[in-house]
Amino acid sequence: MILKVKDNFYYLLRKWPTIIIVAAIGGAIGLAVAIFKKPTYDAELTFVLDDEKGGGGALSAYAGIASQFGINLGGLEGGEGLFTGDNIIEFLKSRRMIQLTLLSKADFDGKKELLVDRYVRVNKLDKDWDRNDKLKDFQFVADTSRNFLQDSLIAEYHKSIIKDDLLIDKLDKKLSILSLKVTSKDELFAKAFCEKLITNAANFYVKTRTKKSQDNLDVLTKQVDSVRKELNSAIGGVAAASDANPNANKAFQSLSVASKRRTVDVQANTAILTELVKNQELARMNLRNNKPLIQVLDRPILPLEKNKVGKLTGIVLGGFIAGFLCVIWLTFKRILKGILAA
Incomplete structure (x- = not known):
C-alpha cells in the first residue's frame, strides 16, 4: 500500500502542469463568480417567547370568585399548544404565515408595495410570464378570496423561501430566545419580510389565544x-x-x-x-x-450584513476546488487504467 501511494504521488508530480492549468482555470472561474455574482443580505431579528403558565396569585383567586357567579374568565392557566416549545418555529415557517406575509404591504422608497411583487421582481421570476397566456397580465391581490393561480405561485415561493431564504433557530438550547434570519438579494425586502413575518405571527396570536x-x-x-x-x-x-x-x-x-x-x-x-x-x-x-406572546429584542437595521465572496477568496477557493477535483480525476483514471490492463 505504501509503495502504491508513493508511486501515485510521483505520478501526480509528473502531471503538475495539468493540475496547475486546471487550478488556474478554477481560479479564473472563482474570480468571475466573485465579480459578477450579486451579494445577498441577511436581516436578523431576535425575539423571546412569553411562556407564562398562568396569571397566578390574585388573578387566579379572582377567577375563582367570578366562577361562582357563572362567569368563565378562561385562559388563566396560560395557553399550551401552538405557541409552546419548538412549535413556534414550525408555525413561523408554515404556508399560512409565509403567504400572509407575502401578501402584506410594506413601504419601499416611499411607495407601498406587496412583498410578493417585490420578491418576484428581485428574483426575476416574471421574466417568462409574457410567454404564458395565464400569467401575461397576472397581478397579485391582497385579499382572502380563493385564487387558484395565486395560491399555486405562492405555494412554490413558500417552498423556495423555506429552503433557501429563511432560517429560524434558538440562540441557545437552554434559552427561549429565538433568531429569525431572512436572506435576500434585496436588503429592503429582507428587512421588510423579517419584520412583517414576526408582526403577523404576533397578531395571529392575539386573535387566537385571547379569543376566549x-x-x-x-x-x-x-x-x-x-x-x-x-x-x-x-x-x-x-x-x-x-x-x-x-x-x-x-x-x-x-x-x-x-x-x-x-x-x-x-x-x-x-x-x-x-x-x-x-x-x-x-x-x-x-x-x-395574555398579551403579548412574542417580544422583539433586536430588529434588523440598515445597512444589513452583506454576503459577498471576495476576489482573492474566489481565486483561492476556485483554484483549490478545481485542483483537488483534477487530482481525484487523475488518480481515478490511473486506477481504472491499471484495472483494465490487468
Missing part, C-alpha cells in the same frame, strides 16, 4: 349595559311613582306599592351591576395578561 377572553369580555360588557339600562329605568320608575302620588294618604297602602316595587328593582339591579362590573374588570385584566 375577548368573547367573555364582550358578553360581560353587554350584560353590564343591559343591567345599567334596567337600573336607570327602575330609578325613573321610582321617581314617576312618587310624582304620581306626591302626598299619598298613609291609610291607603296600595298607593305606595308601585314605588316600593321599583325601589326593589333599583336595589336588585344595583347589586347585580356591582358584581358584573367587578367581573368585567377581571376579564379586562385576564385579557391584558
Whole structure:
C-alpha cells in the first residue's frame, strides 16, 4: 500500500502542469463568480417567547370568585399548544404565515408595495410570464378570496423561501430566545419580510389565544349595559311613582306599592351591576395578561450584513476546488487504467 501511494504521488508530480492549468482555470472561474455574482443580505431579528403558565396569585383567586357567579374568565392557566416549545418555529415557517406575509404591504422608497411583487421582481421570476397566456397580465391581490393561480405561485415561493431564504433557530438550547434570519438579494425586502413575518405571527396570536377572553369580555360588557339600562329605568320608575302620588294618604297602602316595587328593582339591579362590573374588570385584566406572546429584542437595521465572496477568496477557493477535483480525476483514471490492463 505504501509503495502504491508513493508511486501515485510521483505520478501526480509528473502531471503538475495539468493540475496547475486546471487550478488556474478554477481560479479564473472563482474570480468571475466573485465579480459578477450579486451579494445577498441577511436581516436578523431576535425575539423571546412569553411562556407564562398562568396569571397566578390574585388573578387566579379572582377567577375563582367570578366562577361562582357563572362567569368563565378562561385562559388563566396560560395557553399550551401552538405557541409552546419548538412549535413556534414550525408555525413561523408554515404556508399560512409565509403567504400572509407575502401578501402584506410594506413601504419601499416611499411607495407601498406587496412583498410578493417585490420578491418576484428581485428574483426575476416574471421574466417568462409574457410567454404564458395565464400569467401575461397576472397581478397579485391582497385579499382572502380563493385564487387558484395565486395560491399555486405562492405555494412554490413558500417552498423556495423555506429552503433557501429563511432560517429560524434558538440562540441557545437552554434559552427561549429565538433568531429569525431572512436572506435576500434585496436588503429592503429582507428587512421588510423579517419584520412583517414576526408582526403577523404576533397578531395571529392575539386573535387566537385571547379569543376566549375577548368573547367573555364582550358578553360581560353587554350584560353590564343591559343591567345599567334596567337600573336607570327602575330609578325613573321610582321617581314617576312618587310624582304620581306626591302626598299619598298613609291609610291607603296600595298607593305606595308601585314605588316600593321599583325601589326593589333599583336595589336588585344595583347589586347585580356591582358584581358584573367587578367581573368585567377581571376579564379586562385576564385579557391584558395574555398579551403579548412574542417580544422583539433586536430588529434588523440598515445597512444589513452583506454576503459577498471576495476576489482573492474566489481565486483561492476556485483554484483549490478545481485542483483537488483534477487530482481525484487523475488518480481515478490511473486506477481504472491499471484495472483494465490487468
